Amino acid sequence: MTKPLLQIALDSLSIEKAIQDVRQVANFVDIIEVGTILACSEGMKAISIIRSLYPDHIIVCDFKTTDAGGVLAKMAFEAGADWLTVSAAAHPATKLACQAVAEEFNMLNPHLKNKKEIQIELYGNWTLQDAESWISSGIQQAIYHRSRDAELAGKSWQNEDLLLMKNLSDLGIEVSITGGIVPQDIHLFKDIKNTKAFIAGRALTGENGIATAQHISSEIEKYW
Amino acid sequence: MTKPLLQIALDSLSIEKAIQDVRQVANFVDIIEVGTILACSEGMKAISIIRSLYPDHIIVCDFKTTDAGGVLAKMAFEAGADWLTVSAAAHPATKLACQAVAEEFNMLNPHLKNKKEIQIELYGNWTLQDAESWISSGIQQAIYHRSRDAELAGKSWQNEDLLLMKNLSDLGIEVSITGGIVPQDIHLFKDIKNTKAFIAGRALTGENGIATAQHISSEIEKYW
Known part of the structure; x- marks a missing residue:
């Protein structure tokens, strides 16, 4: 069990805005995610530019890959x-x-x-049996979130969410958690031992980005 | 019931290759799809360039939208x-x-x-009850396909596929069909009355693109 990491999701429409967004907090996060919106808007250029700017961060491409995986x-x-993300x-x-x-x-390099890894993004109807099959395939990570649209519709974290994440974690899956994460919510997830990252x-x-990053990190220190 | 349309899916890694691919058959297809691979590689530029080249075609953006729908x-x-696609x-x-x-x-314009429309792309575990809820939401189209990866793994069209498509069609959903479509397969789908398009x-x-497009179109004429 390691401490959860902090991940920033860049979801602007342009790479210029994304660079502006990440610049101030880059030193306070471990992982930079090129979010679906940014990736769909700018294409692969978004990944290669962020990589060239941040050679040492873990970079996530949030394609939510649904087909044409190879x-x-x-x-x-x-x-x-x-x-x-898949x-x-x-x-x-x-x-x-x-x-x-x-x-x-990974074999060739x-x-x-940082090893290349796949993260299963939990959309649609899935079961813990599915999760066991992912593990059997060598996949170690999953992402649990409130849908952005569900969140916008005002749905908060439910006990059901927390239980599902705990079950995944107990199976051995490293779970990243996302969907309107704020420092005040971190304690909710303390029983999810294999929390890989919090994604915000x-x-x-925003204006208070650095303070918020530091606040989330200090909450992580408290509970893991 | 109208005759199924013919749709070309552009899935190259670059817009230059996509333009090369579409140019020869553009006059023989009704719909041009900016496929997931092309959209993820080039971003929105792929859509706007294809639109500027083909102002009269129906253009599909195959994001397979999974979140951040708005x-x-x-x-x-x-x-x-x-x-x-969603x-x-x-x-x-x-x-x-x-x-x-x-x-x-559509209201503002x-x-x-061509009206702006949503196409539900059938991935994961879904039911006909789900399909009824899509109709209630005003959604009229769905896309049924063999997964590209399943197709690469050698899986062909099954009776189960055909029955599901027929059920969707009978509910009133316009179904587009994709996954290694070739002229010789068109007759398989003749009982799916609400076939919206065949996607290839x-x-x-390839080299025989025009001949293949014409062959698919003549098969459509035969069966619808």
Whole structure:
């Protein structure tokens, strides 16, 4: 068990705005995510530019890959992403294709600072049995979140969310948690031992971004 | 019931290659799809360039939207897409957000040649009851396909596929069909009355692209 990391999600429409957003807090986060909106807007250029600016951070490409896994994984990893999100709803063959590309990269580059990894993004109807099959495929990470749209519709963290995350963690899956994360919520997740990262977007890109990052980090220190 | 349309899916890594691929068959297809691979690689520029080259075609943005529906839909429609794919696994709020953006566009622009529409892309575990809820939300289209990775793994069209598509069609959903479509397969789908389009990629971009497009069109004439 290691301490959860802090991840900033960049979800602006342009790379220029994303750079502006990440610049102030880069030294206070471990992981920089090129979010779906940014990736869809700017394409792979968004990954390669963030990689060139931040050679030492873990970089996530949040494609929520749903098909064509082999091609998208190769493209994302070659552009500089370390981790790639894959939708839980993707066909098992798609997940396997992404994982195979990651493993090939890791085998060919044994001295990578950060291994290429796949993160299953939990959308749609999935079961703990599915999660066991991901583990069997060599996949170690999953992302649990309130849907952005559900969040905008005012839905908060439920006990049901927390229990599902705990179950995943207890299976051995490293869980990243996202969806309007604020420092005041961190304690809610203290029983999820395998918390890999907390992912925040707007909370870290605003005026008080650095203070918020430090506040989340100090909450993490308290509970893990 | 109208005759199914023919859609080319552009899934190259670069817009230059995509333009090369579409140019020869553009006059033989009704719909041009900026596929997931192309959209993820080039970003929104891929949509706006294809739109400027083909002002009269229906253009599909194949994001397989899984979250942040409102933002992605707005971005895709503003760049020139007519239809946007949304993953069946997306939260209902995400689907509603996309549909709301489409309806707002249509209301503000009553003279659009092609209405903005959402297409539910059938990934993950979904039911006919889900499909009924999409219809209630005002969504009229769905896309049924063999997963690209499943197809690469050698899985063909099954009776189960055909029955599910027929059920969707009988509910009133317009179904587009994709996954290694070739002229010889068109007859398989003749009982799916509400077939909206056949989507082909590699079959239309190769050396025999025009002949294949014409062959698919003549098969459509035979069966619808």
